[in-house]
Amino acid sequence: MSKKLVEAMANLDEDVVLSEVKVLLDQGVPTLDIIQSLQDGMGIVGKRFEEKEYFLSELIMSAEVFNEASQLLGGMGEAGESKYGVFVLGTIYDDIHDIGKNIVTTVMRSNGFEVIDLGVDVPTAKFIEAIKQYKPKVVGISCLLTTCFDNVKECIQAIENEGLRNNVKVLIGGGPVDEATGKYVKADVVAKNAQSTVDYCKKFAEVK
Numbered sequence: 001m002s003k004k005l006v007e008a009m010a011n012l013d014e015d016v017v018l019s020e021v022k023v024l025l026d027q028g029v030p031t032l033d034i035i036q037s038l039q040d041g042m043g044i045v046g047k048r049f050e051e052k053e054y055f056l057s058e059l060i061m062s063a064e065v066f067n068e069a070s071q072l073l074g075g076m077g078e079a080g081e082s083k084y085g086v087f088v089l090g091t092i093y094d095d096i097h098d099i100g101k102n103i104v105t106t107v108m109r110s111n112g113f114e115v116i117d118l119g120v121d122v123p124t125a126k127f128i129e130a131i132k133q134y135k136p137k138v139v140g141i142s143c144l145l146t147t148c149f150d151n152v153k154e155c156i157q158a159i160e161n162e163g164l165r166n167n168v169k170v171l172i173g174g175g176p177v178d179e180a181t182g183k184y185v186k187a188d189v190v191a192k193n194a195q196s197t198v199d200y201c202k203k204f205a206e207v208k
């Protein structure tokens with residue numbers, strides 16, 4: 001964990017963020033560790049927003065700085081051969097946060113999954129259609145807003161009502177999501193980062 005990077009991200013100090021990411025890359029620090037520091041910095045941005053020290057403009061700025069920094073992280077890897085099957089994911093409807101989802105997409109692809117990324121603000125019907133079409137072993141739902149937990153719950157219930165729940169594990173993730181949320185929405189697993197998503201999905205994968 002780079003304290004300097006966490007603080008620079010939290011302070012939206014773009015120059016320091018970019019130079020520190022370069023330094024860490026030169027030192028051979030793994031990409032996912034760098035992302036974790038950026039993610040922790042974003043957590044502080046969120047807290048400052050809650051405490052009204054930051055406003056919407058700072059949230060927007062944080063997304064820009066994060067995206068700039070990720071451009072430097074070529075090391076997340078290119079999509080490789082898909083040997084573990086399909087993973088469908090999207091951000092639940094009414095929620096447009098996509099930075100974390102996009103990281104999960106990239107990391108899953110570079111670890112041998114074919115990822116069907118449904119995008120953001122995804123309605124339940126689109127998740128169901130994708131499950132029927134691609135028959136994934138695991139579906140991921142990203143949710144960054146507590147006001148959208150009920151949407152996730154509704155979506156998972158609808159998957160069950162369609163008779164699809166026994167064939168698919170539902171994995172949820174996103175900043176404010178925790179174990180209690182997982183129980184509330186009836187997800188199988190809560191993933192706090194991209195690596196745990198890969199580890200979990202590999203358990204259910206069909207190796208080709």
Ligand code: B12
Nearest residue numbers: 046095096097098099100140141142145146173174175193
């Ligand atoms: C950047 C940001 C924004 C940006 C998003 C830009 C974008 N393209 O995504 C913008 C400015 C658009 C935005 C808007 C809003 N935001 Co906002 N935002 C954030 C912030 C600061 C960072 C989120 C982020 O990108 N983190 C970095 C990534 C890497 O982390 P992550 O998303 O957690 O992802 C990792 C893991 O969680 C996991 N993961 C994530 N998704 C998934 C999915 C699956 C399937 C799996 C397995 C794993 C997984 O893996 C990822 C990689 O490790 C958070 C604060 C926070 N603590 O999260 C607030 C936060 C989420 N936002 C918040 C709010 C309130 C809003 C707004 C309502 C503000 C407003 N008044 O308009 C709007 C809502 C818009 C909407 N309808 O969606 C609140 C939500 C509070 C709550 N209780 O619900 C937060 C928590 C800030 C706060 N503390 O108040 N936001």
